[in-house]
Amino acid sequence: MKKIAFVLVMTILLSGCKNQEKNKNLSEMKKEQIHKDVQKPEAQKQMTDTQVSAKVSENVKAQVEAGQKKDTVAIKQAVDIIKKTTEAVKFIKEDKIDEAEKVMAQVVGELEIIIAKNPELALVPVDVAYETRDLVVDIPTVYKMTEAAQKAMDDGYYQSARKILSDLASEIVVKTSNLPLATYPDAMKMAVRLLSEGKKDEASAVLISALNTLVVVEQNIPLPVIRAEEYIKAAASVTEGQEQNKIEIAVNLLENADYQLKLAEALGYGKRDKEYKELAEAIDVLKKAIQEKQETKTLFDDLKNKIQNFKTRLFFGKESKE
Numbered sequence: 001m002k003k004i005a006f007v008l009v010m011t012i013l014l015s016g017c018k019n020q021e022k023n024k025n026l027s028e029m030k031k032e033q034i035h036k037d038v039q040k041p042e043a044q045k046q047m048t049d050t051q052v053s054a055k056v057s058e059n060v061k062a063q064v065e066a067g068q069k070k071d072t073v074a075i076k077q078a079v080d081i082i083k084k085t086t087e088a089v090k091f092i093k094e095d096k097i098d099e100a101e102k103v104m105a106q107v108v109g110e111l112e113i114i115i116a117k118n119p120e121l122a123l124v125p126v127d128v129a130y131e132t133r134d135l136v137v138d139i140p141t142v143y144k145m146t147e148a149a150q151k152a153m154d155d156g157y158y159q160s161a162r163k164i165l166s167d168l169a170s171e172i173v174v175k176t177s178n179l180p181l182a183t184y185p186d187a188m189k190m191a192v193r194l195l196s197e198g199k200k201d202e203a204s205a206v207l208i209s210a211l212n213t214l215v216v217v218e219q220n221i222p223l224p225v226i227r228a229e230e231y232i233k234a235a236a237s238v239t240e241g242q243e244q245n246k247i248e249i250a251v252n253l254l255e256n257a258d259y260q261l262k263l264a265e266a267l268g269y270g271k272r273d274k275e276y277k278e279l280a281e282a283i284d285v286l287k288k289a290i291q292e293k294q295e296t297k298t299l300f301d302d303l304k305n306k307i308q309n310f311k312t313r314l315f316f317g318k319e320s321k322e
Contacts (some may be wrong), residue, residue, distance in 0.1 A: 039258050064174055074118055080110065081179060082214075092200050125176050126178070134171075174218065187209065229307050247293070269314075294306055
């Protein structure tokens, strides 16, 4: 009987500890909800949702293209290599062996040129695709969702938590397909050798395998950060204009930028990063300067540089391979 009583007591104590831990987790989450009462400002007609979306797309594509600019020649050659590899597979299928060998020789030659000119280059982009995942919610809703996910985890409903968290995203996913210079040349040479030995099927299989082993690199770019950047640019433009109520409009645009940055932080993009605080402070300084009709160009330039550096360091600098 004493043994049974001991087990019952331990079970009750463990259960109590789990509940305390669960309550602690939720309590800590609520403490972190630093922006939970922030309301989304009304948007001015100068920047409609449609206009912001268009600007965001332009912004991301410009950033991606800027990152690839130094490798423009290599990229064109890589795209041509993929095209010629596909042609070689087609020629082999049609039993046009001479044409296939000629194209494959060109591919090997072009690969050698790329490697000779860019010995440190491991991946060459050949295609870029953009996918938007945008959960349109306000900040309080974000915190409600994270609390629900935490509770589901604490209760052992892991799949429910996974579903909630998978929906908790506002981002553009940039998927870049890359030619792997470490393995593609060897595959081409192997295919050439197999074809010279009369092993057409094996050669074709190697080429198809090479085409299917392009390295996909993903970059997740948070939409709220890009939106904030566009609101800041719009505010700078308004302050240089002649509109009668330009002070009100510029301040409102900066308030929208500030809200988007707080939304990005609530969603966990670069969470607790000190630069969120610095950006918020810079926006407050700018708003005050605009309202007091002070010179703002230097302040705007500084803020634009801050958000550009923040975006590049945290998001365009991160890559994950599939």
